[in-house]
Amino acid sequence: MVIGSGISGLSYAIKISEKLPDAKITIVTKAEEDETNTKYAQGGLAVVMDLDTDNFQKHIDDTMRAGDYENNREVVEMVIKEGPDRFREIVEWGVNFDKKEDGEFKLGREGGHTEFRIVHHKDITGAEIERALLEYCNKSPNIEILDYHYVIDLITQHHIPNKNFDLENISCYGAYVLDQKNKKIKKITAKVTMVATGGAGHVYKNTTNPKIATGDGIAFVHRARGKVSNMQYIQFHPTAMYSKRDGMLFLISEAVRGDGAKLRTKNGEKFMHKYDEREELASRDIVARAIDNEMKISGDEYVGLDCREMDKEKFIEHFPNIYQKCMDEGIDPFKQLIPVVPASHYLMGGIVVDKDGQSSIKNLFAVGECTNSGLHGANRLASNSLLEGLVYGHNAAMKSIELLHKDEFNYFDLENVPEWNEEGMKVMEEKVLITYLRKQLQEMMSDLVSIVRSNERLQLAQKKQREIYEAVTELYNYSVISPELSELRNLVNVSYLIIKHSLAMKENKGAFYNKDFA
Structure with a gap:
């Protein structure tokens, strides 16, 4: 069973499908099958290709530097060295990348990159x-994709009758899944x-992520008593297009600055030289904090990204999607500054895994x-995430195949998983409480647990989070489950982990910044 249909889940499923044609693989995804974070990745995939100028060591050094040396060096070396092989595979699977x-x-x-190494498909690589x-996957006879399955x-x-729950020896037997079309909760064992x-x-008001990004996997692994770590490390993308509306903001790719765009205050002054000698090409944590600081100094709601000196023809060829979005919003990037703000973008922490996932x-x-x-580590290097999905998808598939060959599964437990019990639950007649609590949570996280934190803010956030948690738990305990309620429950769990791990930090590292330690 694969939960999620982005690059990680799909590449994993393909590998198992190819190696074990008799295996039954079920992919469950909570929205349309293509509605994933992967789909919205603009920039590309970081992989060492041009060995005349680039090499593995340079990519390893760039990754370690961006992660503030909190990375696991063995993992960094493994992912980067395996990268070219995994890249060639997806090209064979039919992915098109731009060529000269x-x-x-x-x-x-x-x-954060010292060399040109991002392979891309215009500015819609993820899509x-x-x-x-x-x-x-849809052509593979042993893969079934169930969309709108939450x-x-x-x-x-602990779901199995008369079974002792040993915290040191937990096993997973699948999941309870809400079939949204038929409004039924079914057990899918695996x-x-x-x-x-x-x-x-x-978990924040403004994010570059699609609306499906509500930390579900981290939350249900945490509730199952799986290990989760480093949730204090959240990367805020420096340049999301400013909007008065909360929710998903349009991303202006890092690659635009890579090609020469400059950041300016609202009144046209350059400022990145004050923060880092690499200026616009500094790592995302530095650029995001610089923008945040300039906005606090000026009181402005955004800064500007200046593309006016860039080659128009090349820009439109490389960034057609971004150009079109700007024009749709009434912004001509060759005459005006693009208004940008930092927005929650990428989570470096999460479920603790080994090299095989x-x-x-x-x-x-x-x-x-x-x-x-x-x-x-403490901060992701741009375009390393798609690479991670491919390398770990491969490793996890190879390890899963090994497990399936050993066949040491507890079939008695698998067969004795009970059905979901909704007895005594009532259908929520209105969603206003869920909307209200979700908004409260997002406001609190955006105000108190954002780019710059402090001990005082985190302690207040902990208290507020507890109040929201109690209200959501009460709702959950008597209501028939819905995706909206379940997402809220997951966001509450995720916020708890972010606050807890932030309070445990005693120094500033990478994307984590507490002004009390400055």
Whole structure:
């Protein structure tokens, strides 16, 4: 069973499908099958290709530097060295990347990278990867994709009658899943379960993430007593297009600054030289804090991204999606500054996994943004996330196949998983309480647990989070479950972990910044 249909889940499913044609693989995804964080990845995939100028060591050094040396070096080396092989595979699976006239892949450069190594498909790389991998999965006879299927909780020993729940020896047997079209909760049992649910951007008011990014996988693994770590490390993308509306903001890719765009205050002054010698190409934590600080000094709601000196023809060729969005919003990027703000973008922490993507729960794997694999450390280097999904998807598939060959599963437990029990629950007649509590949570996290934190703010956040948690728990305990209520429950769990891990930090590292330690 694969939970999530982004690059991590799909590449994992394809690998198992190819190696074990008799295995039954079920992919469950809570919205349309292509509605994933992967789909919205603009920049590309970081991989060492041009060995005349680039090498593995340079990419390793860039990744370690961006992660403030909190990364697991062995993991960094493994992912970067395996990268070219995994990249070639997805090209074979039908993913198209931009090429030069001589047939070589075009390479871009983004913040934190010392060389040009980003392979891309215009400014919609993620959407192209999603398209090709879904096409491949839909042609595979042993892969079934169930859209609008929302995972409520993992099934572990504590669901099985007369079974002792040993915290040191937890096993996963699948999940309880809400079939949204038929409004039924069904149990889906599995020998091996993979969590590939992406990030948790919607714990904040403003995010570049699609609305599905509510930290579901991290929350239900946490509730199943799986290990979760480093939730204090949240990357805020420096340049999301400013909007008066809360929710998902349009991302202005790092690659635009890589190609020469400059940041300016609202009144046209450059400012990045004051914060880092790399200026606009500094790592995301530095650029996001610089923008946040300039906005606090001026009281402005945004800063400007200046593309006016860039080559218009090249810009439109490389960034057609961004150009069109700007024009749709009434902004001509060659005449005006693009208004930008930092927005919650990527979570470096999550479910603790080893090099094979195995979590602390038996028969449960996790890959991608929902994990803390050790690759990103305290701050992710741009375009390393798609690479992580491919490498870990491969490793997790190989390990899962090994487990399936050993066949040491407890069939008695698998067969004795009970159905979901809704006795005594009532249908919520209105969603206003859920909307109200979700808004409260997002406001509190945005105000108190954002780019810059303090001990005082975190302590107040802890108190407020507890009040919201109690209200949500009461709602959950007497209501028939809905995706909206379940997402709220997950966001509350995720916010608890972010606040708890932030309070435990005693120094500033990477994306974590507490002004009391400055």
